[in-house]
Amino acid sequence: MLRRAWDVYKAAWQPLTIGALLVAAGPLLQSVVGLDWGVGSLVGLAALPVQWLVSIVGGIVVSSVISAFGHAAMIHVALAAVRGQRVQIDDAIRGASRGVPLLIGNFVIGFCLLVSALLFIVPYVILSIGWAFWQFLVMDRNLGLIEAVSTSWRLTNGYKIRLAVFVLVSIVLSMAGLFLGGIGMLVTAPLAMVMNTIIYLRLAARPGILPPEAPRY
Numbered sequence: 239m240l241r242r243a244w245d246v247y248k249a250a251w252q253p254l255t256i257g258a259l260l261v262a263a264g265p266l267l268q269s270v271v272g273l274d275w276g277v278g279s280l281v282g283l284a285a286l287p288v289q290w291l292v293s294i295v296g297g298i299v300v301s302s303v304i305s306a307f308g309h310a311a312m313i314h315v316a317l318a319a320v321r322g323q324r325v326q327i328d329d330a331i332r333g334a335s336r337g338v339p340l341l342i343g344n345f346v347i348g349f350c351l352l353v354s355a356l357l358f359i360v361p362y363v364i365l366s367i368g369w370a371f372w373q374f375l376v377m378d379r380n381l382g383l384i385e386a387v388s389t390s391w392r393l394t395n396g397y398k399i400r401l402a403v404f405v406l407v408s409i410v411l412s413m414a415g416l417f418l419g420g421i422g423m424l425v426t427a428p429l430a431m432v433m434n435t436i437i438y439l440r441l442a443a444r445p446g447i448l449p450p451e452a453p454r455y
Contacts, residue, residue, distance in 0.1 A: 239436055239437075240433070243429055243436060244429065246316075246319045247425075247429050247432050249325075250316070250319035250325045251425075251428065252326075252327055253315040253326060253329050254315050254319075254428035254431070254432070255424055255428060256327060256330040256331075256334075257309065257310075257311030257315060257330055257428065258308065258424045258427045258428050259424065260304055260307055260308025260311060260334065261308035261309060261427060262423060262424070262427075263304050302344060305344075306338075306341035306344055307334040307337030307341075308334070308337075309337070309373060310335075310336050310377060311330040311333040311334040311337075312333070312427075312428060312431045313333065313373055313374060313377045314330070314334075314336065314377055315329050315330050315333055316432050316434075316435040317374070317378055317435055320432060320436055321439070333377070336377065339383070340373055340377075343372065343373070343376065343383045346383060347372065350365070351366060351369075363402070364398065366405075367394060367398045367401050367402055368390065368394050368398065369390050369391065370390060370394065370401065371389075371390040371393050372386040372387045372389075373386075374434075374438045375389050378438075379448065389447075393438070393441045393442060393447060394441070397441065404433070404437065408430045408433070408434075411430050412426055412427070414426055415427065
């Protein structure tokens with residue numbers, strides 16, 4: 239699968255990189271916003287807890303918004319590229335324009351996963367794997383959040399252990415990108431997205447899993 243993912247990435251690296259840049263820009267701007275507001279508070283001798291809280295929340299919101307649109311761009315491009323369609327830079331823009339549902343879903347899913355992590359690590363891992371493809375279903379099938387989550391759970395039935403192994407591989411791949419000064423993430427992140435897309439389409443191709451209508455994205 240890695241060989242196929244690499245071939246797909248080489249054919250669509252430009253629009254995929256645009257999405258990866260947006261995803262990477264989110265945490266970067268989060269740190270900038272937090273630092274700027276935090277320093278401003280200190281200079282003004284008014285470093286109140288509320289101001290620090292505002293800086294943290296503001297940074298998280300900025301990061302979440304930009305990253306959601308970046309993920310939308312990468313998923314849209316990866317779906318088309320893995321299906322053998324020719325993709326261009328404007329495909330990344332079209333995909334990013336559909337980032338609002340992912341943004342809303344990220345907050346809802348993120349909260350649910352946070353609660354599960356506070357309860358115990360095992361539910362967190364199981365839910366993370368079971369819900370792994372909800373974004374693909376929103377982008378690929380125009381499903382609502384609840385339907386996308388439940389469909390993702392059905393997609394992963396019987397495959398959660400193998401998917402857990404793939405998650406570990408993805409983590410190693412991401413760490414390799416970080417070790418290259420962070421620049422490597424512009425390659426490893428899109429490559430991991432293509433691999434996720436290949437797995438999603440294989441699981442979705444099983445009879446009776448998805449609605450019969452043609453994908454719309």
